[in-house]
Amino acid sequence: MASAKQNRINRMIDVLENSSSWVSSSMLAGLLGASERSIRNYVAEVNETGTRHIESSKEGYRLATAAPAAASASASPCEGVNTLPANADSRRDFTISRLVNACDGLSVFDIADELFISESTFQSSVMPQVRALVRQFDLNVETHDYRMKLTGREADKRKLLGHIATHNSYGYFTSTKTLENMFPDFDVQATLSSLVAICQRSDLFINGYALSNLLVHLLVIIIRLTSNNELSEVDGPIDADGLVTQLGQREQIVRCAQRIAAYFEKEFGCAIPRDDFQQILLLLALSVERCDFDELSREKLSSIIDREFVDMVLGILDECGKRYDLPRFIDEPMRLQLVLHMFNAYQRAVYRVSYPNPLAAQIKSEYAPVYDMAVYIAHRFSTAMDIEVGENEIAFIAFHIGAYFEKFSAPDGAVTCTVIIEEYHDFARRLVDDLKTEFGDDISVVAVMSCDSYLANPPESDAVITTIDVPVCGGTTKVLIGPILTKQNVRKIRDRLCAIQERRRRLYAQGLLGRLLQPGLFIRNIDVVGATSCIDQMGKLLAVQGLATPEFIADVHLRESVSSTAFTDSLAIPHAISVYPKRSFIAVAHNDTPIPWGRHDVRFVLLIGIAQEDMGLFRDVLDLIIEVFSSVETTMRLMQTDTFEEFLAAFTHDIG
Missing domain, CATH: 3.40.50 (Rossmann fold)
Structure with missing residues (x-):
C-alpha cells in the first residue's frame, strides 16, 4: 500500500500525463490536497529519480514528452533492480523483511544505518508505517533498549509477506522480484520455476490469477521453512483433508502437494511439517476450478454444491436484477458460473485464504455501475452466509458480470x-x-x-x-x-454513425443531469471531517427538502461500509444499497479543503438518490459522473467553480 505522499506523487504524474496544457502549481495543489511548496518538492523528487521529467515555466508544470537519457537507459520498474530503498513504501517493506528474518530482534541503529538515514528519522517516519501495516495482520513490533522484534503468529507473518509481495505497484507482475529483494539469500527464481513445473504436471486446472496467488504463497511457505519458521500449534490445526475429500480432484491435489513436499525435501534437505503440508493442501484445494465452465449445469452444480446454496445465490442474482431494473440480468450460463465463483469465494472466506485481485482498483473506477452491482451481490451474500467479503472478491464478481455485459449488452438505438x-x-x-x-x-x-x-x-x-x-x-x-x-466507405460510414450515437448520448446526458442537479442541493465548502459526517450533513439538507428519510441515509452509510464510493481521486459518489428515496436527485458538495474518504482525499461529493421508478437510469448517471471526473481538464475546471450555475456549466461542458 503506497504512502499518502507517494499516492499524491503518482496522482500528480497522472494529472500531468492526461493534461494537454500546462498545469499551475495552485491547481495541482488543489487537486492533490497539498501545499504549493509540497508540489515543488514532489516535482524535484520525480526529476531526481530520473524515471520521468517534469518541465516548469511561469505557466506551471507539464510532463516532458520523453524522459531524460539517464532514465531511458535505466531498467523499467518491472525489470527490478536491487537498489537502496529510497521511498517510504520501500523503506517500510525493507524494515519488515528484516524484522521477519530477525529471530533475536533488530537494532534500531543498525537498520537506520542500512537505510542511510538517522535514527530519529527512522523512528519518526519509517516505524509508524511499519506498525500500521503489521497491525492489520494482528502482529506487533515490540521495542526494548532500542531493539525491535516482530511478535505474533507465524501464519499472520506469512500473510503479511504475501500481502507485501502482491500489493506493490505492479501486483503479481513484480511479486517474485519483491520477494527476491526481501530475501536476497534465497533463490526465488529457481524455486518458482520448479513450482510452476510441478503445478503444470498436476492435471489440475488453475486459472491465471489463482496460479499467481498460489505460487506467491508457496514461495513464502518455503522461504519461511528454510529459516526454521514452521507453523506452530498455537496457530490452530488446519483440516485441509476435510475440504479435499469433498472434491472430485482430490487425488490430483494430494499428488501435487506430495510432489511439492518431495521437491522441498530433495532441494533443502528437510521434510515439510504436517501443518505446513496441510496449508499447501488447502491452498491447492482453494485454487483449482471445480469443473469446466462449459460443463456447468444445475445438475452438475448440485452434485458438488448444496442445492440450498445454489438457490440462495440465484435468488440474490434475481434480486440484483430487480434492484437495478434489469429485466434480463445475465443469462443462465453466467448465472451458474457466478454460483460456482461464490462457492469458491465462500470457501476462501471460511478458511481465511487471501486472494488478491491486482485489477480491483481499475475495475472499480472504469466499470463503476458493474462494480456497484457486484457490491450489492457481495453484501447480500455476506449477510446470508455471515462472512466477510472484501473488495478483492467484489472486483472478481464485477469481472464476471462485466465480461457478460461487454459481450452481450444491447447496442444503442439504431x-x-x-x-x-x-x-x-x-x-x-x-x-x-x-x-x-x-x-x-x-x-x-x-x-x-x-x-x-x-x-x-x-x-x-x-x-x-x-x-x-x-x-x-x-x-x-x-x-x-x-x-x-469499399473498406474506405465502410470506415467513413462507421465514423459518422459513432458521431451520431455520441451526439444522442450527450443530449440525453444533458437532459438527465439537468433534471437531477438542482441549485438547492449544491453546497460550497461543507464543514465535515470525513465520509460519515459528510453523508450526515448532506442527509440533513435532503431531509429538510423532503427528499430523503433517516432510513435512506442509514442505507447510504451501509453501502459505504461495504466498499468506499470514492471512485476517483477527487470524487466520492455515496448512494444507498437497497432503500429508495422519494424522488431522484443529485446533491453536490464542493470543498476547497479535501475530505478524507477511504484511501482518497476528495474535493467533490455527489450524493445520488434514484427513485425506484427511475432505477433504469442509475447506471447512466454513475457512468456519466465517472466519465466527467475521469477527465483532468474537466476536474480542473470544476475546481475553479463557486456557484451552482458555474458548476453545472463546467460539469456539462464535455457532454453538452
Missing part, C-alpha cells in the same frame, strides 16, 4: 438512414444489402430513393448515405460514398 442512389441494374439493391450486412442492427434503412425523389420529399432520418452530392435537410448527417461499398 441510426435511421436514407440511401440515395440512382437505379443502375441491381446496384441499388446490392448496396442496401451490403450496408445491412456490414452494419446489421446499428442502422435502419427507412428509404431508398433517387436524387429527384429525395429533393421532392425528403423523409426524416438521422443520416443520408448518398452516391450523389445532394443537399440534405437541417441537422441530418450526410455521408457521400461511391456506388460500390
